[in-house]
Amino acid sequence: MTKSSHSQRSGSAARRRLLAWFRAEQRDLPWRRTRDPYAIWISEAMLQQTRVETVLSYWPRFLARFPDFAALAAASEDDVLAAWSGLGYYRRARSLRAAAQRIVEEHGGTFPRELEAARALPGVGPYTAGAVLSIAFDAPVALVDGNVVRVLARWLGCELEHAAALRWAWGEAERLAPRAGGAGEWNQALMELGARVCTPRAPDCANCPLREHCFAREHARQSELPRAKPRPAPIEVELECAWIERRGELLLERRPPTGRMAGMWQLPTVQVAASADGAQLFPTRYASDRIAPYGEPLAELRHAITRHRIAVCVRAARVSGAQASEPLAWVARERLVDLALTGMARKALRALGGAQAQK
Ligand code: SF4
Structure with missing residues (x-):
């Protein structure tokens, strides 16, 4: 493929290749072996701003201590913070407990299946709602995180900056998310590619399932896309x-x-x-x-x-x-x-x- 339209790039051949790669190459992470919305929700909350290697030790301990929504809702804030201690961004832990209480009080102790109800929970933004609903229930919803923005911007060629790029990525992610089953797998495939292959500084294009379809690779623009937000000085x-x-x-x-x-x-x-x-x-x-x-x-x-x-x-x-x-x-x-x-x-x-x- 030389010059290719946006729709050709994201056509079924590219999507099939990405899914085939994910099925063969995905990491065997413990939260991928469950469809329990509680366990998936906890993993998604922990993985924000935290390395997978760190979450691998915290996630099972947290689940052992608070095995379900009811246990987390009933726990004291001190106990939840103690289990979270060392993960940082402690607002996440407080929000988890507050959301668990809401789930017990208003949703019968189960994670709501509707996007709007999930988004209304404390600390549950569009990413987390999309992750839990698509991965646990295979609901046809999209998600966008930093990995997804990067993959989409390079693959499909997005020149927009910051907030505009994020809005664009949400539009693309929603367009690409399968409607008739498989959204959870698709969303995870996009994130996995961003985490493992289409990495910020050294994308491994030679081994990328999207290499034949990728705008950035075709135009040697990998280091320029997505357009970076200037980092505030430390x-x-x-x-x-x-x-x-x-x-x-x-x-x-x-x-x-x-x-x-x-x-x-x-x-x-x-x-x-x-x-x-x-x-x-x-x-x-x-x-x-x-x-x-x-x-x-x-x-x-x-x-x-x-x-x-x-x-x-x-x-x-x-x-x-x-x-x-x-x-x-x-x-x-x-x-x-x-x-x-x-x-x-x-x-x-x-x-x-x-x-x-x-x-
Ligand atoms: S070909 Fe390279 S830049 Fe394009 S999606 Fe794959 S790793 Fe990223």
């Missing part, structure tokens, strides 16, 4: 965390009940230098004046929260007085595993936990 932030241990307990601090990582637990933390744009992610003083760091750093870590690139220095500290009051609390080390810890706290514990535990 913001550097410097933090100090206090590591205070006594008789098998660690002093932790609970984050405020609203805002970023609301209600989660972290090491007592301060921001030691203003970032270039003046962003103040953390307070500049410890939650208690009784906390006094000393000595050389115990660990230096890197962490990222959205566009913030964070350098964390963990220092041994003392605290005067035996009692800890809100937002500080002494937590027994064996209880840490059940706590909704921030990702940064988890990293610090991984870096220091072993050594400290042997003391």
Whole structure:
């Protein structure tokens, strides 16, 4: 195929090839072995902004702890956050619990099969609704995520930018989604191709099932499509965390009940230098004046929260007085595993936990 029309590119030959490739090459992921809408919904929520390798360990643990909508609806927010701890974007976990409660109260404990009802659930956007309905129920609905935008823009040749490209991709995805069965498989094939072959920086066109039909390959435009949104510059932030241990307990601090990582637990933390744009992610003083760091750093870590690139220095500290009051609390080390810890706290514990535990 040299010059080809848009409809020829997306014709049945190309679609058959993509499906054949998916059937032969798809990864054997555990959430692909079930049609349970609850299990699929949890996997889709986890996979947003999170690597598959990470979700592989979280998903079965989460399902073991909250096996269905009713169990998740009945769980405390702290328990759900603890099971989510380390996955980041904690609003997803709160929304899951709120949506489970709505599903139990208003939909008899089963995921609604209508697109509009699914979209009305907390945290369920067009992508998630399309994923659950098409994969669990094989409903003829489309979905678009970053992988799908990239594949469609390159395959069919889309010169639009950002929001316009996204709208275009939704139109194309809806046009291409099979009406008479197979939408779930088709949607997963598009996403799988974007994740494995038509990757952002190094698309493997030689091994792509769409290579004979692809606009970007034909015109050597792979690196230009889709038109990239300018990335906001990262913001550097410097933090100090206090590591205070006594008789098998660690002093932790609970984050405020609203805002970023609301209600989660972290090491007592301060921001030691203003970032270039003046962003103040953390307070500049410890939650208690009784906390006094000393000595050389115990660990230096890197962490990222959205566009913030964070350098964390963990220092041994003392605290005067035996009692800890809100937002500080002494937590027994064996209880840490059940706590909704921030990702940064988890990293610090991984870096220091072993050594400290042997003391
Ligand atoms: S041929 Fe290349 S650019 Fe086109 S869809 Fe396949 S991997 Fe992507």
